[in-house]
Amino acid sequence: MTNAHDYAKTHKEQFLEQLKDWVHIPSISTDPTRKGDVQRAAEWLAADMRRVGIENVEVLPTAGHPVVYGDWLNAGADKPTVLVYGHYDVQPADMEDGWDSNPFEPVERDGKIYARGSSDDKGQAFIHIKAAESLLTNGGKFPVNVKFLIEGEEEIGSEHLVTFVTANRDRLKSDICVISDGAILSIDQPAIVYALRGLVYMELEVHGPSQDLHSGGFGGTVHNPAQALAEIITALHNPDGSVSVPGFYDDVVPLSDEERAELRKTDWAVSDWQAATGASQPWGEAAYTLRERIGARPTLEINGFASGFYGTGAKTVLPAKALAKISCRLVANQNPEKIYQLVRDYVAKITPPTIRSEVRMIHRGDPALVELHIPAMQAAISAYEKGWGKRPVFMREGGSIPIVADFRRELGVPVILMGFGLHTDGAHGPNEHFTIEMFYKGIDTAIHFYEDVAQIKS
Amino acid sequence: MTNAHDYAKTHKEQFLEQLKDWVHIPSISTDPTRKGDVQRAAEWLAADMRRVGIENVEVLPTAGHPVVYGDWLNAGADKPTVLVYGHYDVQPADMEDGWDSNPFEPVERDGKIYARGSSDDKGQAFIHIKAAESLLTNGGKFPVNVKFLIEGEEEIGSEHLVTFVTANRDRLKSDICVISDGAILSIDQPAIVYALRGLVYMELEVHGPSQDLHSGGFGGTVHNPAQALAEIITALHNPDGSVSVPGFYDDVVPLSDEERAELRKTDWAVSDWQAATGASQPWGEAAYTLRERIGARPTLEINGFASGFYGTGAKTVLPAKALAKISCRLVANQNPEKIYQLVRDYVAKITPPTIRSEVRMIHRGDPALVELHIPAMQAAISAYEKGWGKRPVFMREGGSIPIVADFRRELGVPVILMGFGLHTDGAHGPNEHFTIEMFYKGIDTAIHFYEDVAQIKS
Numbered sequence: 001m002t003n004a005h006d007y008a009k010t011h012k013e014q015f016l017e018q019l020k021d022w023v024h025i026p027s028i029s030t031d032p033t034r035k036g037d038v039q040r041a042a043e044w045l046a047a048d049m050r051r052v053g054i055e056n057v058e059v060l061p062t063a064g065h066p067v068v069y070g071d072w073l074n075a076g077a078d079k080p081t082v083l084v085y086g087h088y089d090v091q092p093a094d095m096e097d098g099w100d101s102n103p104f105e106p107v108e109r110d111g112k113i114y115a116r117g118s119s120d121d122k123g124q125a126f127i128h129i130k131a132a133e134s135l136l137t138n139g140g141k142f143p144v145n146v147k148f149l150i151e152g153e154e155e156i157g158s159e160h161l162v163t164f165v166t167a168n169r170d171r172l173k174s175d176i177c178v179i180s181d182g183a184i185l186s187i188d189q190p191a192i193v194y195a196l197r198g199l200v201y202m203e204l205e206v207h208g209p210s211q212d213l214h215s216g217g218f219g220g221t222v223h224n225p226a227q228a229l230a231e232i233i234t235a236l237h238n239p240d241g242s243v244s245v246p247g248f249y250d251d252v253v254p255l256s257d258e259e260r261a262e263l264r265k266t267d268w269a270v271s272d273w274q275a276a277t278g279a280s281q282p283w284g285e286a287a288y289t290l291r292e293r294i295g296a297r298p299t300l301e302i303n304g305f306a307s308g309f310y311g312t313g314a315k316t317v318l319p320a321k322a323l324a325k326i327s328c329r330l331v332a333n334q335n336p337e338k339i340y341q342l343v344r345d346y347v348a349k350i351t352p353p354t355i356r357s358e359v360r361m362i363h364r365g366d367p368a369l370v371e372l373h374i375p376a377m378q379a380a381i382s383a384y385e386k387g388w389g390k391r392p393v394f395m396r397e398g399g400s401i402p403i404v405a406d407f408r409r410e411l412g413v414p415v416i417l418m419g420f421g422l423h424t425d426g427a428h429g430p431n432e433h434f435t436i437e438m439f440y441k442g443i444d445t446a447i448h449f450y451e452d453v454a455q456i457k458s
Numbered sequence: 459m460t461n462a463h464d465y466a467k468t469h470k471e472q473f474l475e476q477l478k479d480w481v482h483i484p485s486i487s488t489d490p491t492r493k494g495d496v497q498r499a500a501e502w503l504a505a506d507m508r509r510v511g512i513e514n515v516e517v518l519p520t521a522g523h524p525v526v527y528g529d530w531l532n533a534g535a536d537k538p539t540v541l542v543y544g545h546y547d548v549q550p551a552d553m554e555d556g557w558d559s560n561p562f563e564p565v566e567r568d569g570k571i572y573a574r575g576s577s578d579d580k581g582q583a584f585i586h587i588k589a590a591e592s593l594l595t596n597g598g599k600f601p602v603n604v605k606f607l608i609e610g611e612e613e614i615g616s617e618h619l620v621t622f623v624t625a626n627r628d629r630l631k632s633d634i635c636v637i638s639d640g641a642i643l644s645i646d647q648p649a650i651v652y653a654l655r656g657l658v659y660m661e662l663e664v665h666g667p668s669q670d671l672h673s674g675g676f677g678g679t680v681h682n683p684a685q686a687l688a689e690i691i692t693a694l695h696n697p698d699g700s701v702s703v704p705g706f707y708d709d710v711v712p713l714s715d716e717e718r719a720e721l722r723k724t725d726w727a728v729s730d731w732q733a734a735t736g737a738s739q740p741w742g743e744a745a746y747t748l749r750e751r752i753g754a755r756p757t758l759e760i761n762g763f764a765s766g767f768y769g770t771g772a773k774t775v776l777p778a779k780a781l782a783k784i785s786c787r788l789v790a791n792q793n794p795e796k797i798y799q800l801v802r803d804y805v806a807k808i809t810p811p812t813i814r815s816e817v818r819m820i821h822r823g824d825p826a827l828v829e830l831h832i833p834a835m836q837a838a839i840s841a842y843e844k845g846w847g848k849r850p851v852f853m854r855e856g857g858s859i860p861i862v863a864d865f866r867r868e869l870g871v872p873v874i875l876m877g878f879g880l881h882t883d884g885a886h887g888p889n890e891h892f893t894i895e896m897f898y899k900g901i902d903t904a905i906h907f908y909e910d911v912a913q914i915k916s
Contacts, residue, residue, distance in 0.1 A: 030771030210736020216857030220751035223741035233688035278668020283681035293678035302684035308762025313488030399674030429670035
């Protein structure tokens, strides 16, 4: 065991307290009223990076929320350069969504820290900052050259990051990219994700009368926009759970028998799925296993909708309009822009003349597939074996990190996805939490990763 | 012209200013935080009633919001007693619903007064108070005995009024009941409504996962509750616009050819319907005219729904639940409780095993049909002829005043519906308003009504 591993062990309580400070800042990137908090979270991170010895730390403006950059490039020209990506912005969170405690007042319960961003992604990004602290404070040296790029717009589609990456190709030049923003299979079974779904997020709005009407005075003669929206939503799926939009599956590459066999090793038992979701029984494409439905099949999901009156009590209104948020998760070889056009055109086609409808694209991201047999992947496998104590399995992930495809395209680097969270962490939902033991193990594993990457011959 | 009519003319500006004071009080009965305002609106009314000479005025508590009662019984035992019913509570109203001005800061524009409650029903109820003022102040005598019953729970189903009426049968004993809480055909064409639809207001809730989930991590395996709710809502209508709930139409009495001929006289031109609704083209049961669909056919309307995320931006959530507010308007001979049971049972039957659903009844009211050939109706016809200058037509109304059926049942009195509003007043929607000229004409017509009723031989 090296000194950096010892340092991480003896400082773990301080690391946790620092993380609590950071997640306390409500850096909700989608909420314009939180712009100041997003900036504050960026500056908090930059200050900590400077404190631990990372060099050239800057909070760099973009057309949206800023990017935090820092590097340490003194390992020598013969050593690889690792680009570490993460994000400091978080999803919205309100007590009324079902939180048991204030989402921005972190609390420890049962070995977990509960707070928005504790797992996605402040906690996981912070693992790399604390690995850096352990390496730099204790010996003053990183085994590889390293560049940190922690952004503030991941939860709203990394809208301005591609522009930033393209404009800073030289500064970001590197050999390997590592991202910790995901889940492993269980606390006892590490996993490396080699496929990510893409995303296209849309808004579907239906308009009927020019204003809300009295449901008694007009009901029966007006095509109710809430009902019309429900009718359109219903028509977006077939009874078998597949998406009914014509052409939706055209570009999906069929899974090989070999890959299906590999994925079957990690498939969910229905009882585990029930425990994780709280739902009564699975739904979806029966020809595919649960893992395949999530990792290897595209979906169309209703993220929410609203129309008319939905408060306590009664209001006999016939609403003027209805709005739904709809997102499609996409798999490798599917194009978000094309899928948006297919959905838009299909909705236009099935919209009856009694109402008006509109589908708007909010944001999008490409799907990604990562190479399995490269040295950087071997370093990640080795790091998990040493830091976590078990060889990782390979998985397809249902979520989206669009920047993975962007990094490959813009910087030409392989992207290694070393998740340190769990699917049960409640990312994007109420009571998001991070298992403290996984935070500590993650720091140790990250130090091993940097040490193992240093062995790669260029 | 009697002195009372002159008094009303010379005091019309004061009457309007008084009405503005009253509508300024946000007496939203469905909103628990407005309980104090509801009470305040009752007390304001009671004070004005005392001021104009109405006797025995009391603000009487119920298990919900109070009832305002007052009477003047000095016309003599040979004169009929008229029970005047109205309500001082209003629908919810928020600027964000599309109001051009604060709904509780009344403003005059283009000969109209804009405010929540200006038409439904403070403005119309106040017409009778001002008719009373004109009669009592100017001569000190009403031509008939009169009892005023102005309640505070009409917009939430008059939940406690039936109990109040039953417990106060003697106090409310009367020969005729008059209600002004509706619309006439146009400012140039008065109308008397002889049929009202009943109502059953329900809440449909769908539950899936135990909490909101990440749409990437779980999407494709979970039956999305927003989608499931949309599917259930879609299944509640047939493609031809009729309600698909089995048994829904069983108790509807078919319209006679004679009644259809009478209703056709007042049917809407599509262009007028378009002007009133702002919708592109009519929808609904093609075998029935627009007026028949509204007045003579039961409906099932989505008053609103909500699920998951529907704010600005994007949140990739798979919601845990979805809620819809659903109300059925019912016609004579239909029973609200039975219709609730039919809807509840049908929803249970079509709910798939992948989700849970629940239908709860919020409130209900019986439909009503009023006699056309009684002396009180002749007095109303005559009053409109004198006060409005034109003979009224007879109409079926799409809205619901459940208390009409309750009064008939509990007190055994005929109920005359003398509306002074318009369907375009925006009752229940944004920018509710009342045409000032109709407020003035209404007061004059109400005075004529009391004078004409006094001629009825007992």
